[in-house]
Amino acid sequence: MDDSLNGLGSKKVSRKDFLDLAVAASAGLTAVGIGVPILTYIWPPLEVTTTAGQKVKIAGLKDITPVKAKAVMFNNKPVLVINTGDNFIALAATCPHLGCVVKWDEPAGKIMCPCHGAAFDIRGNVLGGPAPSPLVPVPLTKAADGIYLG
Amino acid sequence: MSYLDLVQPTAGDRLAVRALKATARFLEDRIRLVSLVDFLASKPVPHDLNWAYTLGSVCLFLLANQIVTGVLLALYYRPAISEAYESVRHIEEEVTCGWLVRQLHAWGANLMILALCFHMARVLWYGSYKKPREINWLIGVGLLLATLTFGFTGYLLPWDQLSYWASKVGTEIPGALPVIGSVLVKVMRGGEEITGATVGRFYTLHTLVLPGIVLGLVFLHLAIMRYHGITALPGKEHSRKVPFFPHHVMKDAISIYLTLAVLYVLVVVSPWKLHEKADALVTPEGVKPEWYFLWMYQFIKYFPQQIGFMSGKVVGIVLSSGVFGLLALAPVLDFGEGRLIQQRKLFMSLALAVLLGVLSLTVLGYICERDISLLGTTIHFDIKGFPEKVTGK
C-alpha cells in the first residue's frame, strides 16, 4: 500500500505493531483487573467503632480515687484515665515509641512505659526516654453520674 | 537344615519380587520413575564431604517436621481471638499427644532457624555461592527471610501476653519508616491495632502463603543444586567421587537422627510455656521478641530519638536490615575466583565483623532488663544491656 494514502501521515502503523500494542494493552488491563480488587481487598476496611462521635461512660466518679489511674479500652485503643485530685485527665496509653501500654507510677508521680523506659508527666509531656512525641489527650467529660470519653 | 536353606527364596518371595518388578516396570514405562530415582541417587559427590555438608538436609528434615506438626495443630487450632488461646490450651492439655505436637512445632521452628544459620555459614565459609551458584544463594536468602516470617507470624497465634506484645512491638517497628510506614503497619495488622483481623492475616500467611513459597523455593533450591552438583571442599576439587546414595545419604541420616534427638530432649526438658491470655491493657515487664530478632531489636535501642532530620528508629531499622542486604550481596562483595579462606581475607573479615556484631547484640538483648546471678553477685542489666546495680548477696 502506498504510504501517502495513509491518513495518519508518514508514520505508518503496521498491522503487527497494532496487534502488539493491543495484546500488551489487554495484558495490562487484565493485570489491573486482577490486581486492583486484590490490593483493595487487602487494605483493611474502615473500622466500625460503635462509639464514633458518641460519648462513652468508662467509670463512675468514685471509681478512680486520687491520685490513681485506670486503663480502659476506647475505640479499640487503650486509654489511661488519671484522677489528679482536682481533675480527670485521659491520655492515649499507647507509647509513641514502640507501642507498649504506659502505666501511671503513683509514687513517682509520672507516667512510665514498661518497655524501654520512656517517662511522661501527668499531662503526657515527654520527661525522658526514647518516646519521640507526647501522649495524645483524649476528650473527657466529667458529668454528674460519671466520666465519659469521646 | 542349614542356614542356607533358611535364606533360599520361597515361592512367596519370588512372587513378591515379581510384583515389585512389574510395578517398577509399569511406572518406568509411563513416567520414567525408576530412571529419575536412579538419576537422583547416583549423583556423584566428592567422597570427602564433611559433616557441615549435611546441614542442608537437616533444614529439610526440620521443614518436614514443621509441616507434619503444623497440619496436626491446624486440626484443633482456631484463628479467632475469642478461641485461639483456649484452643492452644486444649491442644496442650486435652488432646492426646497434643503437648508433643505443639512442642515439636515450637522447638522445631527454633532449631530450623538455627540450622539455617549454620547451613548458611557453611556455604559462606567454603565460598560455595560463587559462580555459577549465585542464584541459588539468593534463593537461600529468600528461604531465610521466608522462614523468619514463619517465625514472626506463628508467634502471635497462641494469643498469650508474650505473643501479643512481641507482635505489637514487632509490627510497630516498620511503622517508623517514612511514608510507607503507616501503610505497612495497617496492612500487617489488618487495622490500627493487633486484633482478630491480625490473627486472621498471620494465620493465612503462616499456613497457606508461606508454606507455598517455601516449598516452591526449596524445590528450586534442590533442583539447581542437583543441576550444578555440590561444590567440592575448596582446594580439593579433584578428589574422588562417590554416588550420593548410599554414601552421603548415610551421613545425612546420622545428622538428621542427631537433630531428632536434640529436638526431643528440648521438647521434654524445656517445653515452651503458654503464658497468660493476651491483655491489650497491660504490657508485661521486659517484652522481647524471639531470640532471632533480638539483635535487631537491641540495635534500634541505641539510637537517639532524632538523628539530624531523621528519626533515630528509622536509621536503626535501615542499618540493621542492611545485614540482609549484605548477605544477599555476598557473591558480589566476595568477587574473587578462589574459594580458599586465604584468597578471601577481606570479605571473610567483613563477614566475621558482622557476625560478631549480630552475636553481641543478641547477647546484650538477652541479658538486658534481667537480673543475672554469677558467683553470688546479682547484676541487673538495664535496657541497653549496661550493668546497673550490683547487689551482693
Ligand code: HEM
Ligand atoms: C528451607 C531452607 C533450606 C533447605 C531445606 C536447604 C537445603 C539444602 C540442601 C539439602 C543442600 C545440599 C548441600 C548441603 O546440605 O549443604 C543445599 C545447598 C545450598 N544451600 Fe541451602 N537450604 C535451605 C536454606 C538455605 C539458605 C538460607 C541459604 C543461604 C542464604 C542456602 C544456600 C545454599 C547454597 C548456595 C547451596 C549450594 C551449596 C553447594 O553447592 O555447595 N540455603 N541447601
Ligand code: FES
Ligand atoms: S515502647 Fe514505650 S519506651 Fe519503647
